[in-house]
Amino acid sequence: MRSPPMKGRVVRTSHESQCLSGNPLGDPHERDLYVYLPPEYDGTRRFPVVMMLAGFGATNHSIAAWSPWKPNTIELFDQLVAEGRCKPAILVLPDCFNRWGGSQFIDSDGTGRYQTYLADEVFAFVDAEFQTIPDREARGVIGRSSGGFGALRLGMDRPDVVSVIGSHAGDAAFEVSMRPMLTSAAIAIDLAGGLRPFAEEIPAGGPNNATQFDAIFVLAAAAAYSPDTANFPHAHIPMDPATGELRADVWAKWLEQDPLRRIDAS
Template structure:
């Protein structure tokens, strides 16, 4: 009996680390100065949800890479954790990442009354680009044990968040080194957003209305009911460009920025994106393919996959088999300046 008890205790001791190897979720409330004074009266106090790996508490000398995960329009970081996407719990999925490749994940709440900020500096919604790339990164590096180099920082996002990830990565290659955009929305004026398309003959609603407010020229009298659009249909039914508004949209859109100047994307350590072939939003598939083609033409190394699926029906599968393993791999390199290919 004594030998049997000893054997059982030994087995329990060996199994205990496996059962105890769970990361934890921390929720912070951060007042972002860059959002103060926005035109829609949106709060500058933002909830930030953070995943800390299982080893974070038991190894106080260790520092970790960080991935900033940006949610989609009309979404919430809690949806990454509550089973909304095919039952996915991001904490459980991250716990499955090998310990030597573990990383922190930071999920800011960027929803607003119109459904989303698009993570750009906007006169209507506030300076979201500065809030994420500046204030939030500084807060996380000061509050948690991070590896504070671009080689150890990544951006990820889905839909509007994929837009934000590619936009911020291309504008801040000194801050972020890696990016993965899954089903990124609205990267450029392609698909249903193409100039002269039927989209512009319809009254703006939903996602298009949020884009119009986010991308409005700084001097525009932007109103949520009738936001300025880059293309409008005239009495004859023909769609015409509104130059000042179209210029403002192109200034924000990642595909347009990449075509103007691919140099910032060349500086990134790694780039990956994907899109579903059956996505209900035409500009997602068209925009991702066009972005990949523009990267290829500019000689920028990247990975692109067009998968069989719609906008969110494979989201859990994409995260568990593509997005999370991607960061486990690219962030495992030494975190020193110049360590990655884009340095």
């Protein structure tokens, strides 16, 4: 069911990133941003900022997309604010999509400096353009799935920037959440003739089935967690696609990125 008309408003703007310029995958460095301004926003008051990160295979555009049947996330947030169930805040939806379907929102030599982009460029841009409270105590980051992973890591790695994290089913406990998909990913990559043919073919039309989806996610995660800076597609995958055998040295690099392990090690 559709919600009533929004009380706040959405500004769609763009930002030219310096740290994403010249990234290894040749992805755009000019990125769109959606910025929700609450009903109370009149240019005189300042508001906290909540950054929302999309899940793998999704974008800020899909989060903001209009549906004839149900409200989108921005409309739901607006409804909560209008009903007094949530304090007014500025909601920011950045774009960290890449050729493989998602950047995992971290800095990597295989994809680009996406965490730095969020922490040092997006927040600074929003602070300069809108009436924010430009302080870590007034900033939060939230996300689901890979977006939840990005939220966890941004909060853990850059506590100087954000003070509140919301992770909904964020990628963690990789032995449980990611290890099982390596087998189906290996099958899809092997059927394509290997990693390079798979990487050259799939992004053009997207995955056609569950095994291909697992494979493109593994490729994206590998480019983030275990990059290969010398060879396209700039990723060391953690299994042999012909046999499914785990590559322990590469898998160890993945585990180093696991938020659960990083918390245990802190």
